[in-house]
Structures are given as C-alpha cells and as structure tokens.
Amino acid sequence: AQSVTQLGSHVSVSEGALVLLRCNYSSSVPPYLFWYVQYPNQGLQLLLKYTSAATLVKGINGFEAEFKKSETSFHLTKPSAHMSDAAEYFCAVSAKGYDKVIFGPGTSLSVIP
Amino acid sequence: DAGVIQSPRHEVTEMGQEVTLRCKPISGHNSLFWYRQTMMRGLELLIYFNNNVPIDDSGMPEDRFSAKMPNASFSTLKIQPSEPRDSAVYFCASSFDRGASNEQFFGPGTRLTVL
Numbered sequence: 001a002q003s004v005t006q007l008g009s010h011v012s013v014s015e016g017a018l019v020l021l022r023c024n025y026s027s028s029v030p031p032y033l034f035w036y037v038q039y040p041n042q043g044l045q046l047l048l049k050y051t052s053a054a055t056l057v058k059g060i061n062g063f064e065a066e067f068k069k070s071e072t073s074f075h076l077t078k079p080s081a082h083m084s085d086a087a088e089y090f091c092a093v094s095a096k097g098y099d100k101v102i103f104g105p106g107t108s109l110s111v112i113p
Numbered sequence: 114d115a116g117v118i119q120s121p122r123h124e125v126t127e128m129g130q131e132v133t134l135r136c137k138p139i140s141g142h143n144s145l146f147w148y149r150q151t152m153m154r155g156l157e158l159l160i161y162f163n164n165n166v167p168i169d170d171s172g173m174p175e176d177r178f179s180a181k182m183p184n185a186s187f188s189t190l191k192i193q194p195s196e197p198r199d200s201a202v203y204f205c206a207s208s209f210d211r212g213a214s215n216e217q218f219f220g221p222g223t224r225l226t227v228l
Contacts, residue, residue: 043221044204099144099169100158
C-alpha cells in the first residue's frame, strides 16, 4: 500500500523568502513521486517528478525537490517566493506496476507581499 | 493541443436530478481518470480507464455513479439521482499509457452544486 502525508495544510511565506513544502511517503516498493500545483479554479498541473534517476529533481517555475529514501521524504523548495506561487500544492506517489497515483491532502501556499 | 476538455464547467441542479459530466482527453492518450475534489475528502480517484476499458472503479462511491468511455476521445460520468453530498469539483485527467510514472494532464474541472 502507498500513502502520502503533507505536513501543514497551510503555509505562508513572505515574497522573496524560501518556500518549503513538506511531503513524506510510504511505499512498499521503490516509489515514483510527484508534485502537482493547482491554481484557483484550475486543474492540477505537474511541477516535477522523481522516477528513480537523479535524487534532486528540478521542475518548472524554479521549484525543485529532493528524494531522500532514508527519510521517506520528497520536500518541495523554491529559493525565492513570488506572488504568483500562491496556489495549492499536492504531493503524490505511485510505483512501477501500479496504475494509480495516490495524492496527498494538499498544502495551500500564501505569499505575503 | 487544447488539453483535456470538460463540460460543463459549472452545473447547478436539484436533488434527485440526473447529472452528466463530459470529458474529452488529450488526443493520443489512452488512460483516463475521473477524480472528485472536496474540502473534506481532498482529491479522490473515482474510476480510471485504459484503452476505453474500465480498469478500477473501486472509488466510485455508490451505484448512483456510473462512467462510460465509448471511444478514445470521450467519456462521461453520470450521477443518478444526484444528492447534495455529491456537490464537489469533478476532474477528468488523461495520460499516455497506464505507466505509473506518466504525468496526468488534468482538465479544468466541473463544479457541481446539488441543491
């Protein structure tokens, strides 16, 4: 079975500050990990994904995430927040041989001017 | 490419009425997913298809919900009869093949309100 937890349902950062959104996963097999972003009144779109290649994954809009097997984590970071980063962020897990992607509960990011 | 297309974008109906949500996946994608998003339950997978065949419908909440995919370019999610607790945003997503590492492309969603 696979699962995802996201620490913090809501995170606020100042514009220009570091963004850190936490994700921990559980998987009985090597996982595939994803971060999706959802802007208001839109569907989800992929930010980045880890599929067992490099552990540091770079995505769109300056985001990156690092896969840490020992910590079962896949935290999302961005060095400097922009107002346009305000959105809902979802971490998700899947694995080879599994068709379904399991989404976490989401973290709402607010950026304060 | 136009992306995943969903219609209607908004639907308001009365309890007991039939509701049909529609989805056109991205051309060339052969996996299609229906999700429901609510504040209480987050994003839930209802059903997914591969090559127009339903693979897993374990997320469909009850018999009032049904989904079809008559061809590679069209799918419907039907609720009959609808209830207020069905109010949610329903997303359709598609991906190229059923590989677990494949990105899912989401439509803009249908916001359903059942009065």
